[in-house]
Amino acid sequence: MIAGPHGRLALGALRYAAMVAVAAALLLPIWWILVSAIRPGGEIFRYASDVGWRTLVPERLTLEHFRTMLAGDMPRAVLNSAIVSLSTVVVGTMVNAAAGFAFAVFDFPLKRTLFAFVLLTFMMPFESIVIPLYTLIRTLDWTNTYAALIVPDLANGLVVFLFRQFFLGIPREIYEAARVDGASWWTIFIRLTMPLSGPTIATAALMQFIHQWDAFFWPLVAASTPELVVVQVAIARNITLEQANWGGLFASASTAILLAMIPFLLLQRYFIRTVTASSDK
Amino acid sequence: MAPFRVSPWIPALFLAPALAGLLVFRLGPILIALVGGFTGTTLRGETTFVGMRNYADLAADPSFWSSVKVTLLFNLLVNPFQICCAMGLALLVLRPTRGVALFRAAYLLPMTVSIALTSVIWTILLEPSVGPVNGVLRALGLPPQPFFRSEDQSLATLILVCTWKGAGYWMIFLLAGLLAIPRELHEAAAIDGAGAWQRFLRITLPLMRRPLAFVLVADTAINFLLFAPVYVITHGGPAGSTALLMFEAYQAAFALLNHGRSLAISTVILAIIGVIAVLELRLFRAAHERAG
Numbered sequence: 001m002i003a004g005p006h007g008r009l010a011l012g013a014l015r016y017a018a019m020v021a022v023a024a025a026l027l028l029p030i031w032w033i034l035v036s037a038i039r040p041g042g043e044i045f046r047y048a049s050d051v052g053w054r055t056l057v058p059e060r061l062t063l064e065h066f067r068t069m070l071a072g073d074m075p076r077a078v079l080n081s082a083i084v085s086l087s088t089v090v091v092g093t094m095v096n097a098a099a100g101f102a103f104a105v106f107d108f109p110l111k112r113t114l115f116a117f118v119l120l121t122f123m124m125p126f127e128s129i130v131i132p133l134y135t136l137i138r139t140l141d142w143t144n145t146y147a148a149l150i151v152p153d154l155a156n157g158l159v160v161f162l163f164r165q166f167f168l169g170i171p172r173e174i175y176e177a178a179r180v181d182g183a184s185w186w187t188i189f190i191r192l193t194m195p196l197s198g199p200t201i202a203t204a205a206l207m208q209f210i211h212q213w214d215a216f217f218w219p220l221v222a223a224s225t226p227e228l229v230v231v232q233v234a235i236a237r238n239i240t241l242e243q244a245n246w247g248g249l250f251a252s253a254s255t256a257i258l259l260a261m262i263p264f265l266l267l268q269r270y271f272i273r274t275v276t277a278s279s280d281k
Numbered sequence: 282m283a284p285f286r287v288s289p290w291i292p293a294l295f296l297a298p299a300l301a302g303l304l305v306f307r308l309g310p311i312l313i314a315l316v317g318g319f320t321g322t323t324l325r326g327e328t329t330f331v332g333m334r335n336y337a338d339l340a341a342d343p344s345f346w347s348s349v350k351v352t353l354l355f356n357l358l359v360n361p362f363q364i365c366c367a368m369g370l371a372l373l374v375l376r377p378t379r380g381v382a383l384f385r386a387a388y389l390l391p392m393t394v395s396i397a398l399t400s401v402i403w404t405i406l407l408e409p410s411v412g413p414v415n416g417v418l419r420a421l422g423l424p425p426q427p428f429f430r431s432e433d434q435s436l437a438t439l440i441l442v443c444t445w446k447g448a449g450y451w452m453i454f455l456l457a458g459l460l461a462i463p464r465e466l467h468e469a470a471a472i473d474g475a476g477a478w479q480r481f482l483r484i485t486l487p488l489m490r491r492p493l494a495f496v497l498v499a500d501t502a503i504n505f506l507l508f509a510p511v512y513v514i515t516h517g518g519p520a521g522s523t524a525l526l527m528f529e530a531y532q533a534a535f536a537l538l539n540h541g542r543s544l545a546i547s548t549v550i551l552a553i554i555g556v557i558a559v560l561e562l563r564l565f566r567a568a569h570e571r572a573g
């Protein structure tokens with residue numbers, strides 16, 4: 001079957017119609033949550049049953065739900081998530097980059113075995129060890145501490161691998177020159193290698209940040225007291241315990257959605273480009 | 282780069298923090314699960330060796346087998362379904378015409394919503410009496426549905442919610458594979474008179490074997506460990522229809538306070554994930570050896 005110019009035009013229009021329909025199915029749920037957070041409490045569910053243009057476009061706007069949210073556990077949860085995520089990123093990047101540096105630059109006994117071990121750890125998702133990890137943390141007497149949330153997530157096999165791949169590309173001559181000048185390996189790592197690794201550091205930091213920011217199962221198990229509650233646990237708990245406060249729930253859910261989405265919208269070009277890079281011609 | 286030969290102390294110091302972390306917090310829990318599966322807790326709170334009892338109890342427990350069945354059924358359905366949706370999306374946005382970059386990014390947005398938050402917002406959207414999804418169904422003249430409240434619909438609803446979040450993410454990996462297929466292959470086949478469907482079956486699918494295998498294995502690892510939606514939305518119900526294994530392990534540890542049982546279930550989960558990990562490692566090695 002060979003399509004004529006009219007057939008091809010119709011096919012193109014059909015393709016755009018399908019793309020729009022899929023986008024609507026994927027994005028309207030998020031949109032509805034976001035607009036519900038800024039409409040008066042009485043109208044949130046009214047136009048969910050009485051479907052019309054008002055379902056998606058609020059007539060009157062209010063920030064009352066955000067005021068409710070600020071009075072609840074959400075500010076503390078955002079602060080805790082920020083503390084946990086940022087300290088994981090800062091310490092984790094150093095720890096994993098140092099290991100990646102050793103695998104890339106040095107020859108040492110057991111190198112292949114240790115590297116295979118690193119690879120295997122990142123094939124085992126963190127969630128698969130949550131229950132026995134809890135037993136370990138309880139033995140260490142770390143339950144309900146920041147350490148329980150941060151320390152187990154610092155070393156990350158995938159990040160070690162990413163750094164090692166990047167460091168392998170740095171020419172040997174650079175290190176030889178620095179060694180002749182009498183620099184120690186630690187100085188070389190901090191002053192020479194790391195400053196050359198901006199994009200890899202950014203990728204690694206983003207990966208560790210997202211893993212911590214989105215984590216739910218581990219914080220729920222390891223540290224869920226009000227002082228240590230993180231964003232994901234706080235919101236999930238609000239829906240299971242106090243469904244009366246819908247406005248506050250919509251405001252906190254919207255805040256969490258936007259906090260994760262804005263960095264993505266800023267960086268999505270790079271993400272899509274990194275994944276499709278080698279092949280997009 | 283040819284690696285430097287130095288005193289072993291230097292690489293040891295660079296490696297120590299990361300390797301210690303991986304040993305203690307990755308390998309440690311695996312050993313704890315393996316050993317702990319053979320222990321029990323007495324009424325006085327002492328841990329004792331009980332041999333195979335936890336596993337024998339599991340094997341004799343119909344609720345454990347029902348959870349295994351639900352987990353297998355869920356994975357047999359959700360993984361192929363997500364991959365078909367992701368493939369459909371990738372084919373839809375493959376040709377780089379005007380505005381397509383925007384749609385590619387739009388399809389990725391649900392990925393930024395964490396799994397816990399996904400569970401929360403879909404609990405509200407699918408609420409049977411006041412939720413907007415049933416509002417839309419009513420407006421279209423269709424009967425409202427119970428979704429997560431019905432034993433018959435809960436697992437299917439869970440699959441749809443997971444697909445809403447995951448399809449765009451896997452789309453990107455498949456899109457990368459599709460973009461790598463040389464255009465000339467399709468053009469030559471078209472000249473030979475092969476239709477679009479023929480070209481998809483004979484050219485696209487065979488060349489997509491590796492990306493499809495990667496996505497299948499990675500997606501299965503995630504879905505085998507699914508926990509948040511079960512915890513937040515259904516608590517395993519109605520009537521155990523969504524009681525995935527990870528939730529069973531959680532219940533054993535934190536509701537029944539039976540640590541031996543929870544560690545035995547964890548061992549079962551780890552064994553399954555271990556098999557998946559070995560498959561993944563093979564694919565990964567093959568891909569990297571080919572790349573250089």
